[in-house]
Amino acid sequence: MDLTNRSELIQLLQKYNLWTKKFLGQNFLINKEALTKIVDSAEIQSTDHIIEIGPGVGTLTKELAKKAEKVTCLEIDKTLMPAFVENLIDYKNAKIIHMDALQFTPPETPYKVVANIPYNITSPLLNLFLQAKNPPKSITFLMQKEVAEKICKPEPNHTVLSLQVQLFGDPKIIDQVSADSFLPPPKVNSAILHITPNPKVPHDKALEILQLAKRAFTSGRKKLSNTLPDIKEKLEKLSLAEKRPQHLSISDWEKLCN
Template sequence: MDIKAIMKKYGIKADKRLGQHFLTDEDPIHAMLNAAGIHRKDCVLEIGPGLGVLTVKLCEKAGKVVAVEKGRNLIPVLKSTTRDFKNICIIEEDVLKLDLELLKEQYFNSDFKVVANLPYYITSPIVMKIVENRSMIKVAVVMVQKEVAHRLTALPGGKDYGILSIAVQLYADVDIVCEVGREAFIPPPKVDSAVVRILLRQEPRVMLEDEALFFKVVEAAFGERRKTIRNSLKGRLVFPGISLDKIDAALEQAGIDPTRRGETLSIKEFARLTAVLRH
């Protein structure tokens, strides 16, 4: 597909407000399709299809494709590039405002997969929406900023490990499929990209009695990354009955050295600490 020719034909200019960068290299597309394991029985949700480069490939392989595009100027282009397919539905909408349960009922007859080149400026909210709707999504294969990919896959102890890492890894297994240079896009973004595969889990990686409190503890621990876990919780953790004595006792009971930094704690350690703090 000649992206430059399509842009010229329809007078399309990338909208910086929507983080539009159009993929011209088909190698990452094939990598995404393979990682998602797309076959004829699959229902696929594509977010931010742009000019339809990935959309066409999805239509060739999947049973049903629903493409959600916020940019009104791109809808006529999408309809043109996919005109030969009967298994495509194009929706002009902000995916963050979409009720995915309703979308499933209206367009799919089963659970679905997500395959998308995500807009950079709303990557994290979309990824979290995918995780929150894990009951109906089998797998998501998405292209994101390389930096975000490293955060999604980060392990405890590294600079990339943080709240997003834990929030996603609690309910998913995440791996990097491939990296994509900025030269693969028109116009080139200021950063490189990467394709990640998110295999959703129906049950959390560790059982939690109180997920809301778990994330309060995680957020407090990462509130000031350079501080020890003790001092971070002391300054930022707020809930009825909390005190420094309770924090000290909980850290000791959970077997966590109070001088460690929050970024060194695993999901299991955060869960153990939360369980002790709760009682």
């Protein structure tokens, strides 16, 4: 069964009386080239444990299971599970768990995260894994292109999202994926984003920086002396009082939190 083939996918969905749920951000990937690039960029080894979020009917799962030792899939939509089981019947190393991925506790043993994610939970998913006590060896997400570009913004053009990712890892866009690569096609284009964990500061310090940064960014483009008046003296000492939050480097944020 080739579920990157539109006709075969529709046939499977109709068999189980299924269709995509917009409120869950479901868009099934039907581009074989993009599927291959996702798997290749994850650099999966035969000993790897892969966590997949939102596997749907298991199109990506099957390719992951061909390479990894174990694939654990987290699916919130219980109605998709029978179709998933049929598609993965020959792959005993893949299992599906009915749960909200945002309630998942990352394992204590090594793992990688690979997924065509629901775009509406991008930020909390990244927080869940990058800020975990045991972060993954890598994260490979098929996600909204515009958000992937924001995540990769270099200093000194940070957003809260780019800062929260780059404090914990190094993001890189592997390739772009057009809307017609999905069924149904989303209203936005997509990109394959690969993140290699690389903490820039100790874990507790990173969380402290994020807490301060979120305060600063909530007031838009105002100067830090206006958004963070309680540390105005420190801002002036570091010559940062007249700067705006997006212009600070990770090193600047670290100094502010020392």
